[in-house]
Amino acid sequence: MTPPLMPYVRLSATEQTTLLDGIVARARAVREKGGSPVVVFDLDGTLMDNRPRTIRILHELAHTWSEKYPEASASLREAHPDRTVYALSETLDRVGVRGAELIELAETFWKERFFFDEHLVHDTALAGSVSFAKDCHEAGARLAYVTGRDLPNMSLGTWKSLRDLGFPIGVVGTELILKSDAAIPDEEFKRLLAPKLSALGEIIASFDNEPGNCNIFLKFFPQAKSVLVDTQHHPAAPKPDAGVDVIGDFSRSSTTKA
């Protein structure tokens, strides 16, 4: 993964396993007492790595530019997920595509593809994420996938992606919740939505790669675990509040499942 922009202190492998297994155990305990446990998951940068989506688009741009901008095209072919960072302009700079005109063209090309159903097929699951989501679901938790992707342009591709990667979806105890409009800022969407999630049951844990969203969930659900998945986040993100646990992925040392 790309090194984090801020040096967050992640849980050790043992602590991470204890945290994640503890959430599964709490789901089971709440369910056995007749409750309705809920685990909330963000998608991009949390359950899923969307950097391969960006790389696919940049490689398509390389093809489009092969005759008109052969040097930039050659640079784009070298783009790789491990050198992909939060801001597209910085990713372009890293592969050697520079100049305001080219960057603007590339950003437009990227936006016209990144935020639409068709390219979601290129996302991959974060290590251990499918197994953990399945374990939560099998323990009796309702899974609420809460994403800043928008309903008009990204819902069908998201549903397909969740299904094809092996996450529980389309069965009892799963919810896919998206923004009604792409123009709504992600943080505003989650801030307004979070209190409404109580209608689903007892929130026992939430996972997000944006520290600001983790702080929102911690504020609304102080009894639940709020977990920052330390992949990529907005460069101007606030610090995670004390009480937010930090993990790099969903690997558990006690399990050999993918």
Ligand SMILES: [Mg+2]
């Ligand atoms: Mg995210």
